[in-house]
Amino acid sequence: MPKQPTNIRQRAIFVPHARIPWRDGIAAVAHPDNVVIKAQKPDEAWIEDATSKIGEWRSLTRSVYLRWAITINASELAQRRYEELPEDQALRTDAMRIVNGEPTRVTLSLWPAREAAEHYRTTTPLIAAYGVSDLFGALEDIIFDLYEIVLRHNPQPLMQGPDFRDLRRLWHNRSNHADSEAAWRTAWLERYSNWRRKRAYDGLGNVLIALYQHAGLRRPSSFKQTDVADWARTLEMIAELRNLIVHGAATVSQRLAELSNTQNSLTFDFLADAVLDVRLHHLQSVECFCDQLLNAFNISLVEKAVGPLDRKRQRGDG
Numbered sequence: 001m002p003k004q005p006t007n008i009r010q011r012a013i014f015v016p017h018a019r020i021p022w023r024d025g026i027a028a029v030a031h032p033d034n035v036v037i038k039a040q041k042p043d044e045a046w047i048e049d050a051t052s053k054i055g056e057w058r059s060l061t062r063s064v065y066l067r068w069a070i071t072i073n074a075s076e077l078a079q080r081r082y083e084e085l086p087e088d089q090a091l092r093t094d095a096m097r098i099v100n101g102e103p104t105r106v107t108l109s110l111w112p113a114r115e116a117a118e119h120y121r122t123t124t125p126l127i128a129a130y131g132v133s134d135l136f137g138a139l140e141d142i143i144f145d146l147y148e149i150v151l152r153h154n155p156q157p158l159m160q161g162p163d164f165r166d167l168r169r170l171w172h173n174r175s176n177h178a179d180s181e182a183a184w185r186t187a188w189l190e191r192y193s194n195w196r197r198k199r200a201y202d203g204l205g206n207v208l209i210a211l212y213q214h215a216g217l218r219r220p221s222s223f224k225q226t227d228v229a230d231w232a233r234t235l236e237m238i239a240e241l242r243n244l245i246v247h248g249a250a251t252v253s254q255r256l257a258e259l260s261n262t263q264n265s266l267t268f269d270f271l272a273d274a275v276l277d278v279r280l281h282h283l284q285s286v287e288c289f290c291d292q293l294l295n296a297f298n299i300s301l302v303e304k305a306v307g308p309l310d311r312k313r314q315r316g317d318g
Contacts, residue, residue, distance in 0.1 A: 009138055015062040033058060034298050037305045046153035046215075047305050050146055054298050057142045061290035064138045068131030068283060072124055079120035082113045091116035129245045129278035135286045136242040139235065139293070140204055143211065144196050146297065150215045155188065157214075158195055167191055204239055205232030212300075220299035221308040230264050231293060237268060238286055244276055252276050 034055050039048040082091065095108035111119060151158055159168045167187055174184035199207055212218070212228045219227045237259035244253060257272035259265060266285035270276075303309060 007141070009064065009134070009141065010060055012067060013059050013063045014066050015059045033295075035302050037302055040305075044305055046149055047301050049153070050149045051298060051301050053145065053149070054294055054301075057145070058291070058294050060142070061135065061138050061287060061294070064135050065131070065283065065287040065290075068127060068134065069280075071131075072127045072280065075120050075124040075127060079117050079124065082117035082120065085113040087113055089113045125277070125279065128280050128283040131283045132238065132278060132286050133242045133245050135283070135290065136204075136238050139238070139290060140200070142290075142294075143204060143208055144200075147207065147211045147214075148192055148196075150211065151192065152188065158191055164191070203236060205235040208232050208235060215304075217300040217304055220296055221303060222299065223296065226264055231296065233259065234264060234266070234289055237265060238289070241268070241270075241278070241282070245278065249276055 034051065036051045036055075037044065037047050039045045082089075090113065091109075091111045092107055093109045093111075094105045096103050097106045098104070099106070155171060158164070159171065170180070170184045170187050173180050175181070202210075209228055209232050237256065240253060240256045240259060244256065252270040252272055252274050254272045256268075256270050260268040260270040266289060267281045268285065299309065
């Protein structure tokens with residue numbers, strides 16, 4: 001079977017994860033971020049699949065953040081470089097134009113060094129905003145990927161009704177031979193993709209709540225400050241900011257202001273009708289939330305399988 005192309009957001013991963021056996025002495029030194037549960041019975045297979053993915057998801061969110069962080073760093077370095085260059089040095093930027101009916105590279109701008117430095121200075125603060133948008137996209141991928149694992153192991157909820165009679169037949173016959181399995185997987189991915197596209201309109205916070213309910217998951221027993229509804233509210237806050245960024249808003253919306261400046265709003269400090277100014281600390285807050293949410297997923301899944309953990313070994317939200 002040919003290798004599937006990598007999601008563009010999953011390229012340039014800077015934080016590869018390694019699996020360390022629990023009894024390996026390295027584990028005691030490295031303090032692993034994730035626990036992978038090995039299924040002891042068939043109905044735990046989805047938990048094994050889900051916990052096996054958390055390391056990849058954590059690598060994704062950290063790498064997305066790092067890509068934007070080093071871009072901010074590069075812009076700041078470029079600003080300083082052009083400030084120090086002789087004034088007769090310039091930054092040339094090319095673009096594509098149609099010349100004589102053919103796409104051709106042409107010079108779009110030629111900025112003297114000091115002007116180039118100023119343009120880098122005004123550009124740098126904008127980078128964090130687009131980093132937030134990209135990180136939210138990663139969160140969306142992760143939450144729906146986890147939901148897909150839950151549904152793939154128990155697909156009946158997505159196969160109800162006369163419209164999915166053929167899909168149910170493929171599912172029942174999937175073990176007959178290799179072609180049957182391939183046919184089922186192809187049909188399932190199409191069904192799931194259509195379902196995901198529609199559910200995305202419900203808001204990622206509502207999807208998270210539905211996922212926890214559907215999978216029978218609970219917040220980790222060590223979490224005392226927040227619950228699933230609080231995580232959903234944070235997702236709504238980040239989504240509201242992302243939407244403002246994507247649509248080019250000039251000022252902070254009333255809803256973003258309402259979601260900001262609370263106990264669980266990270267460092268989101270936005271005020272209604274103020275200029276929308278996204279800074280590095282906002283991007284850092286979103287990455288921190290990604291890390292905490294993945295901790296919550298991991299412990300919730302582990303406790304689904306084995307019950308409450310020893311609190312001394314858990315990560316809480318305090």
